[in-house]
Amino acid sequence: MDDRQDSGTQPGDRRASVYDRLRDDIVLGRVKPHERLKVSEIAARMGSSTNPVREALQQLRGEGFVILEPNRGARVRPMDADFVRDIVEIEMLIEPKLTRWFVGMATAEDIRALDGLCARMEALKLDDDHEAQYEYDTQFHRLMYDRHYNRNAVELWWRHRNILGAIARPFTVSPKRRNDVLAEHRALVDAIRRHDADEAARVIEQHVEGSGRHIVEQMRAMDRSGRARAV
Amino acid sequence: MDDRQDSGTQPGDRRASVYDRLRDDIVLGRVKPHERLKVSEIAARMGSSTNPVREALQQLRGEGFVILEPNRGARVRPMDADFVRDIVEIEMLIEPKLTRWFVGMATAEDIRALDGLCARMEALKLDDDHEAQYEYDTQFHRLMYDRHYNRNAVELWWRHRNILGAIARPFTVSPKRRNDVLAEHRALVDAIRRHDADEAARVIEQHVEGSGRHIVEQMRAMDRSGRARAV
DNA sequence: AGTTGACAGATAATGTACGATCTGGTGTCT
DNA sequence: AGACACCAGATCGTACATTATCTGTCAACT
Numbered sequence: 001m002d003d004r005q006d007s008g009t010q011p012g013d014r015r016a017s018v019y020d021r022l023r024d025d026i027v028l029g030r031v032k033p034h035e036r037l038k039v040s041e042i043a044a045r046m047g048s049s050t051n052p053v054r055e056a057l058q059q060l061r062g063e064g065f066v067i068l069e070p071n072r073g074a075r076v077r078p079m080d081a082d083f084v085r086d087i088v089e090i091e092m093l094i095e096p097k098l099t100r101w102f103v104g105m106a107t108a109e110d111i112r113a114l115d116g117l118c119a120r121m122e123a124l125k126l127d128d129d130h131e132a133q134y135e136y137d138t139q140f141h142r143l144m145y146d147r148h149y150n151r152n153a154v155e156l157w158w159r160h161r162n163i164l165g166a167i168a169r170p171f172t173v174s175p176k177r178r179n180d181v182l183a184e185h186r187a188l189v190d191a192i193r194r195h196d197a198d199e200a201a202r203v204i205e206q207h208v209e210g211s212g213r214h215i216v217e218q219m220r221a222m223d224r225s226g227r228a229r230a231v
Numbered sequence: 232m233d234d235r236q237d238s239g240t241q242p243g244d245r246r247a248s249v250y251d252r253l254r255d256d257i258v259l260g261r262v263k264p265h266e267r268l269k270v271s272e273i274a275a276r277m278g279s280s281t282n283p284v285r286e287a288l289q290q291l292r293g294e295g296f297v298i299l300e301p302n303r304g305a306r307v308r309p310m311d312a313d314f315v316r317d318i319v320e321i322e323m324l325i326e327p328k329l330t331r332w333f334v335g336m337a338t339a340e341d342i343r344a345l346d347g348l349c350a351r352m353e354a355l356k357l358d359d360d361h362e363a364q365y366e367y368d369t370q371f372h373r374l375m376y377d378r379h380y381n382r383n384a385v386e387l388w389w390r391h392r393n394i395l396g397a398i399a400r401p402f403t404v405s406p407k408r409r410n411d412v413l414a415e416h417r418a419l420v421d422a423i424r425r426h427d428a429d430e431a432a433r434v435i436e437q438h439v440e441g442s443g444r445h446i447v448e449q450m451r452a453m454d455r456s457g458r459a460r461a462v
Numbered sequence: 463a464g465t466t467g468a469c470a471g472a473t474a475a476t477g478t479a480c481g482a483t484c485t486g487g488t489g490t491c492t
Numbered sequence: 493a494g495a496c497a498c499c500a501g502a503t504c505g506t507a508c509a510t511t512a513t514c515t516g517t518c519a520a521c522t
Contacts, residue, residue, distance in 0.1 A: 039504070049478045051282070054504090058286040062293020064383075071484050071503060086383040142382035152295075152317040269474070280506045285476090302475060302512050466521080477510070484503075491496085 018046050019056035026065050026076055029169040037066065037074040061125045063159060079167050081216045087160050088212030094157055095145075095203035095208050099188075102144040103197040113143055114189045122182060130173065136163065140185060164215060171218040180210060246275055249277050250287040257307055258393045260400040268297065268305040294390060300409050310398050312447045318391050319443030325388055326376075326439050327432035330419075333375040334428040340461060345420045353413060361404065365396065371416060395446060402449040 022042065025031050037057065043050045057074045060066040068074045077083075090186045138161070148154050184207040191200035253273065256262050268288065274281045288305045291297040299305045308314075335340075350366045369392070379385050415438040422431035 030330075040502070050503095051285075051477060055286055055289045055476095058289040059293040062290040062295075064293075073485095073503065082380075083383070086381045089328070089381055090325070090384055090387070093328060094321070097320070097324060139293045149313075150320055152314070153321055156321070281475095282505060287505095304475060304513095445470070463515105464522090466519105466520085468517105470517085471515090473512105473514075474510075475510100477508105479508080480506085482503105482505075485501090486499105488499080489497090492494090 003107065017056070018042075018048060018058055021046060022053070022056050023060060023065065026060070027166045030167055031076050033076050033167070034078040035076050037053070067150055079163070081219055084164065084167060084212060084215050087163060088208060088215075091157065091160055091208045091212075092205050094153055095141075095204050098145045098148050098150075098153060099200050099204045100197045103192050103195060103200050106192050110143065111189060111193055114140060114185075114192070117143070118182065118185050118189060121185070130169075130226075133173065133178070134169075136182065137147040143224070164211070167173065168215050168218070171215070171222070174214075177210075177214050181207075184210070202224075204216070248287075249273075249279055249283040250290055252277060253284070253287050254291060254296065257291070258397045259404075260397055262307050264307050264398070265309040266307050268307065269299050270305075285365050296394070309440050310394070312450055315395065315398060315443060315446050315450070318394060319439060319446075322388065322391055322439045322443075325384055326372075329376045329384060329388065330435045331428045332379055332433050334426060334431050336378070336425050337375075337423050337426050341374065342420060342424055345371060345416075345423070348374070349413065349416050349420060352416070361400075364404065364409070365400075368412065395442070399446050399449070402446070402453070405445075408441075412438075415441070 022037075031037065039050045039053045039057070042053045046053065057066055057068065061068050061074070065077055066074050067077050117136050117140045121133065121140075124132055124136070141161070145154050145157060153222070184203055187205045188200055191197075191203055253268075262268065270281045270284045270288065274284045277284065288297055288299065289448070290332045292299050292305070296308055297305050298308050346365050348371045352364065352371075355363055372392070376385050376388060415434060419431055419438070422428075422434055
């Protein structure tokens with residue numbers, strides 16, 4: 001789980017590894033699902049030879065971001081509604097577990113920090129700043145999960161979050177959904193403050209489910225609105 | 232999730248891909264956790280050049296079987312007790328979910344098949360045939376999970392099973408543990424027969440937990456008995 | 463004398479270049 | 493119009509060059 005923010009993919013930038021940049025291209029939606037990834041083209045764009053690109057693609061395949069057909073090259077993993085449902089279902093198991101643990105560990109300072117993030121999110125309410133919205137949401141959840149002892153579960157959550165983020169990025173967030181998210185975060189912080197693990201787990205499960213439903217709805221809407229299928 | 236059984240890794244065998252053979256080496260315990268994986272050596276052994284090996288290693292890294300340190304090469308993922316606990320905890324969430332679904336879908340024929348596998352497992356009871364034991368256990372669980380609609384969850388389960396299998400392979404299975412496994416399988420089939428999803432989920436959760444505890448105990452025992460640390 | 467530090471060779475990972483092989487499409491001949 | 497040969501483009505495998513890390517030796521210093 002890394003934070004490296006490689007803002008902008010200049011052709012000559014060698015600081016960030018090919019893997020990081022390729023991954024960002026996918027996660028930040030610069031390449032769309034089902035789009036082809038040609039090694040020589042990427043190598044040229046990244047200013048390296050083909051081998052590093054091939055290896056990065058293999059790693060991304062292992063992580064599930066990329067599909068590789070023998071002799072036919074690589075594509076960004078096609079992400080349909082079923083795929084989103086699969087991932088959301090897994091998250092509906094993992095996040096409640098992580099949350100339960102956090103309820104037992106949260107300090108007064110943690111709760112203050114969560115409150116602060118909620119407030120900052122609400123301040124954005126009227127703007128249309130997707131990126132900031134998503135960023136605060138990420139910080140909110142990371143604050144809860146990052147210290148968990150089960151590093152593998154946290155990493156799985158993070159990967160899933162990035163995948164869902166890549167899908168959801170081009171979509172607009174309806175005001176209703178934005179309000180729901182805020183209300184759920186508030187409810188979550190309340191439950192944590194009361195050390196009510198059951199309630200917190202219930203809220204987060206709903207939260208994940210709602211987010212999944214929202215993404216699927218947006219996918220269908222975009223499918224219908226003509227613009228190339230989001231397969 | 233593939234079944235290819237590449238029995239024996241002859242130097243010239245080109246049918247199976249380098250990836251498959253390397254993965255089998257890890258899963259079947261031919262290389263131990265924390266052991267170094269040198270690309271040129273592997274390439275020589277597999278009768279290919281280094282590039283396919285490098286790519287296979289990157290994919291295995293993405294899947295979590297291998298650790299790669301920059302400029303310092305690859306190792307089989309060190310698997311300590313914490314790691315086992317992490318994975319088992321995740322499985323304690325996923326397997327009950329998969330099982331619940333199966334309870335609703337199981338046909339009379341499925342139940343007969345499960346019964347048959349239990350019987351064959353019991354027939355082995357007095358022998359010491361680890362491989363067959365593990366094989367029947369695998370078939371038992373695959374029969375329940377393989378048809379599940381959430382392919383990602385099933386794949387995750389399969390990967391985790393392989394990892395745990397790789398760790399547990401060198402260990403001896405105590406007669407007590409063997410009996411517990413059998414009893415749990417029987418209890419599970421009973422619950423399925425009665426369409427009692429809650430009970431089935433409870434049993435499978437215990438089953439997974441017990442298996443994890445057994446592995447950790449064996450790891451500690453082997454640590455203590457001197458022979459190189461199982462890190 | 464024992465320990466530490468630097469240097470040099472060996473070893474292995476990483477990057478580059480090129481040829482072989484496969485796929486998909488185009489154009490031609492029947 | 494359909495089948496087949498051919499060609500362009502991309503992947504995959506091999507060989508080589510470069511760079512980094514590890515190991516052992518030797519000298520200098522405490």
